[in-house]
Structure formats: C-alpha cells, structure tokens
Amino acid sequence: MLLLPHLPKQLPAEECGRLFHGRGHCFPGLEGITLDWLPPSLLLTQFRPLEDEQRQQLQQQVEQWWQQVADLPLSLVWQNRSVSPAQTEAYGVEPPAPHWAQESGLWFELNLLRGQNHGLFLDMLNGRKWVKQQAQGKKVLNLFSYTCGFSVYACAGGAKEVVNLDMSKPALAQGKRNHSRNGFDKGVRYLGHDLFKTFGKLKRLGPFDLVVVDPPSFQQGSFIATKDYPRLLRRLAEMLAVDGEALLCLNAPELSRAHLQSQVAEFAPELELVEQLSNPDTFPEADPDKGLKVLRYRLAQ
Incomplete structure (x- = not known):
C-alpha cells in the first residue's frame, strides 16, 4: 500500500x-x-x-x-x-x-478522539465559502446544523440573522462555542428540535433569504434521505423569501445528483436549479455522482 x-x-x-x-x-x-x-x-x-x-x-x-x-x-x-x-x-x-x-x-x-465525526466536514468547504459570499444582510436558516459551520461562515459574511436547527444539543453547544471563539455572539439562534416537528415555528421565524439543507444520508431516528428528503422538500418553499435560495446537499454514494434533482422537481417544483457547486480539489472522485452533491436552487418567480 x-x-x-x-x-x-x-x-x-x-x-x-x-x-x-x-x-x-x-x-x-x-x-x-x-x-x-x-x-x-x-x-x-x-x-x-x-x-x-x-x-x-x-x-x-x-x-x-x-x-x-x-x-x-x-x-x-x-x-x-x-x-x-x-x-x-x-x-x-x-x-x-x-x-x-x-x-x-x-x-x-x-475532538479527534471522540466518535466518528470530529466537528468539521472538510468536503463541505466550498459550500461554506459560498454561504459566506452570499450572506450579507440576509436571514439564514441552517438545517441539520451539527456544530454550525455554515452559520459561522454566514456570520463572517455579514448575515443579519442565523437560525441553527439540530436534534443534537451537544453539537449545538459546540456550535455556540465556535461562534463565541470567532466573536459572533449576536443574531444567532440555536434550536435543539426535530425538524419535522418544528416547521410551524420555522415558518413564524421566517421567511429566510437562504436555507441550507445538509442532512445525514442515513441516521435512524433523525433523517433517511430516500424517505425524508421529500418530506422536507414539500415544506421548503414556504420557508423561503421572494428570490430566496436553498443549498441542498446530499452525501450518499448510492444516490446520484439526478436522484436529488428529480425529488426537487416532484416535491418542490417552485424551485429552479441554478448550479451545482464543485467540491474541493483535494476530494477527487472517479465517479462524481458518488461524491458529495451540493445543488443551489432559487425560488422561482
């Protein structure tokens, strides 16, 4: 080897x-x-x-x-x-x-010695950078926020307000420490809730100019992409402001970009595809469909 x-x-x-x-x-x-x-x-x-x-x-x-x-x-x-x-x-x-x-x-x-995930998914760098570039003056909703990496970048880009939602309260606590270390203590909210029981609250907090959807591909009791992405997509448009955008992420090797696009077309036809963000050069893929998929959508007029 x-x-x-x-x-x-x-x-x-x-x-x-x-x-x-x-x-x-x-x-x-x-x-x-x-x-x-x-x-x-x-x-x-x-x-x-x-x-x-x-x-x-x-x-x-x-x-x-x-x-x-x-x-x-x-x-x-x-x-x-x-x-x-x-x-x-x-x-x-x-x-x-x-x-x-x-x-x-x-x-x-x-934390490299605790569990599988150490606190930052390196393959999502370009997605985080894109959020930073887009965030100025915007209200951002960060779903499945984990330790709130997207939120930190949004704050660095001048977001007006960020709402982070994740079922893991320890992950959110770590996310809060990330914000504090970077001096981003204001305008950030942390919700330790189940997304599918929180749509009403999120709709009241919205509408949002930018929604980031970065779920686990298969996590029993939290999110299973084949079953739960359609449930989420049905409610996505109602959380978006006029001209609002969504960054839809999928990291399941067995599910292609076409699969995610077909789900959006069926369950969120109000959204139109703008582009697919590239992954960092340090993550080469022989078959790009098996790598991380990050699709940018905009609420159609």
Missing part, C-alpha cells in the same frame, strides 16, 4: 484540509484510506479492514513523510471505521484539549 508518493511535498498552511482522499477511487489499492491535516494533528481514517502488516506499512509511511515535511513531534490519530463502533487510537503526541483549528481564518473546535 504505497501512500507516501501521493502525499504533498510540504506541510500545508496552518489550516484544516484533506491531504489524501482514497475514497474517490482514484488511487487503486487505497480506496479505504483518507488522511486529514487538523493542526497540530493528523487524522488517518480507515474505512476497510486492514491486515496488521498493511496498517504498519501505512503508519511507517506517514511517519516517514512527517519527518520530511515537519519539524514537530508527530501527533497522529488513527480511526478505524471498518468496525462498529469506530475505534480510535492516538500515536505520538495526543491532540490538544481543547483542540481549536482554523479553516479560512475561522476557528472551529475539534
């Missing part, structure tokens, strides 16, 4: 980013491996079973690369997601606690 030739020749800037994306099937034999830089730590994620010898080879290659590009002690977190629950181990120096890292000059709290 030759990972070393695919790693960058120098350590990237002091900002979060993906260093290697094997899951896009562009690197034969390494389809189950990703490596992220979350300063000051590396996160290697394993999505397929590995023999002990393969794991040792990968670890040695990461250590060799680190010696070439960095003058710091190695802090490597290895997350094995080929088992359930995922297993996480730290090699060398453990990540700091609390662990704050930057993306686009904004600070986010991370």
Whole structure:
C-alpha cells in the first residue's frame, strides 16, 4: 500500500484540509484510506479492514513523510471505521484539549478522539465559502446544523440573522462555542428540535433569504434521505423569501445528483436549479455522482 508518493511535498498552511482522499477511487489499492491535516494533528481514517502488516506499512509511511515535511513531534490519530463502533487510537503526541483549528481564518473546535465525526466536514468547504459570499444582510436558516459551520461562515459574511436547527444539543453547544471563539455572539439562534416537528415555528421565524439543507444520508431516528428528503422538500418553499435560495446537499454514494434533482422537481417544483457547486480539489472522485452533491436552487418567480 504505497501512500507516501501521493502525499504533498510540504506541510500545508496552518489550516484544516484533506491531504489524501482514497475514497474517490482514484488511487487503486487505497480506496479505504483518507488522511486529514487538523493542526497540530493528523487524522488517518480507515474505512476497510486492514491486515496488521498493511496498517504498519501505512503508519511507517506517514511517519516517514512527517519527518520530511515537519519539524514537530508527530501527533497522529488513527480511526478505524471498518468496525462498529469506530475505534480510535492516538500515536505520538495526543491532540490538544481543547483542540481549536482554523479553516479560512475561522476557528472551529475539534475532538479527534471522540466518535466518528470530529466537528468539521472538510468536503463541505466550498459550500461554506459560498454561504459566506452570499450572506450579507440576509436571514439564514441552517438545517441539520451539527456544530454550525455554515452559520459561522454566514456570520463572517455579514448575515443579519442565523437560525441553527439540530436534534443534537451537544453539537449545538459546540456550535455556540465556535461562534463565541470567532466573536459572533449576536443574531444567532440555536434550536435543539426535530425538524419535522418544528416547521410551524420555522415558518413564524421566517421567511429566510437562504436555507441550507445538509442532512445525514442515513441516521435512524433523525433523517433517511430516500424517505425524508421529500418530506422536507414539500415544506421548503414556504420557508423561503421572494428570490430566496436553498443549498441542498446530499452525501450518499448510492444516490446520484439526478436522484436529488428529480425529488426537487416532484416535491418542490417552485424551485429552479441554478448550479451545482464543485467540491474541493483535494476530494477527487472517479465517479462524481458518488461524491458529495451540493445543488443551489432559487425560488422561482
């Protein structure tokens, strides 16, 4: 398993980013491996079973690369997601606690040793940047907000008001800390509710100039894309202001862009497709339909 030739020749800037994306099937034999830089730590994620010898080879290659590009002690977190629950181990120096890292000059709290998700989905960078560019003076609704990354970017872009909704109150609490660290304490609301029981409240809080929909693709008790996206789409238009826009996201390899577009056409015909946002260059995909899909829609006149 030759990972070393695919790693960058120098350590990237002091900002979060993906260093290697094997899951896009562009690197034969390494389809189950990703490596992220979350300063000051590396996160290697394993999505397929590995023999002990393969794991040792990968670890040695990461250590060799680190010696070439960095003058710091190695802090490597290895997350094995080929088992359930995922297993996480730290090699060398453990990540700091609390662990704050930057993306686009904004600070986010991370936790690499707890659970599968560390606090920031790196493949959504372009979506967050787009929200920042569009947010000036707007009311923004951030659905399935997790730790509120979209909201932080919206505030950085001058949003007038942001409403974050997520069923996980710990995630929202982390999101609130993200806002506070960046100095965005005003004009932000956090709702720890089930979306499908909250449409009435959201309609009263609206209408919104921009709605971000970034749900889990399959999370029992929260959202199952094939079943619940239509339920959401039926109510989406009533939450949007005149000329309002929605950013619809889908991260399910088995569901294509055409699938999401057909659902919008059937259940939210008031919306018209504007564009598909590209994913970061560090997330190459042999079949783009299997990667993250981020579609921009506008409420038709």
